[in-house]
Amino acid sequence: MLRITALAAAAAAILTTPAFAQAFLGDWTATAKAPGGDTTEVIKVARTADGYSVTGQAPVTMVSAGADVVLDGNNFSFKRTLTAQGNSLEIDYKGVVSGDTFTGTAEVAGMQIPYTGVRVTDAK
Numbered sequence: 075m076l077r078i079t080a081l082a083a084a085a086a087a088i089l090t091t092p093a094f095a096q097a098f099l100g101d102w103t104a105t106a107k108a109p110g111g112d113t114t115e116v117i118k119v120a121r122t123a124d125g126y127s128v129t130g131q132a133p134v135t136m137v138s139a140g141a142d143v144v145l146d147g148n149n150f151s152f153k154r155t156l157t158a159q160g161n162s163l164e165i166d167y168k169g170v171v172s173g174d175t176f177t178g179t180a181e182v183a184g185m186q187i188p189y190t191g192v193r194v195t196d197a198k
Contacts, residue, residue, distance in 0.1 A: 096121075097171040098150045101194035104130075106180045108187050116194060119143075119150075128152045140167075148172065156182070 098119050105114045117130040117140075128140025140152035148171045156163045167189060169178020174193035179186040 096145075097148045098145050098176070099126075102176070102191040103194055104176075104189065104191040106187050106189050117191070119145075128154075130154075137165075150176070150178075 099121060100119060102117050102119070103114060104117050105112050115130045117128055120127050120129075126143040126145055128143050130137065130139070136157045138155040138157075140154055143152040144150065149169070150171065151166070151168045153167070154165045156165060163182055166181045167178060168181075169176045169189060169191075174195070176191045178189045180189040181187070
């Protein structure tokens, strides 16, 4: 009986998140194409007990993890904060996943910067 209850709970957890909401989950090589040059990092999008998280390995260490993460079908959005020399800038990311790629924008200080990504896959 305990085994059936555990299986039912696992099935319920899987079924409560539609498969399409998982399009952005996983590891991505993401690039922001800013006027001063491209910035590339690896981001990880994961499901948490409270929703979703976005963490990155940015070349600039003063960038926060993602906040206000929203996955809606193939669409995503999240915010991060860049802190440098005592000043903070909020970066708003929005995009659409299509298979193993995404396209979107990163908006900072009113400027929209192209933001693209490719899913990281394990080479076997």
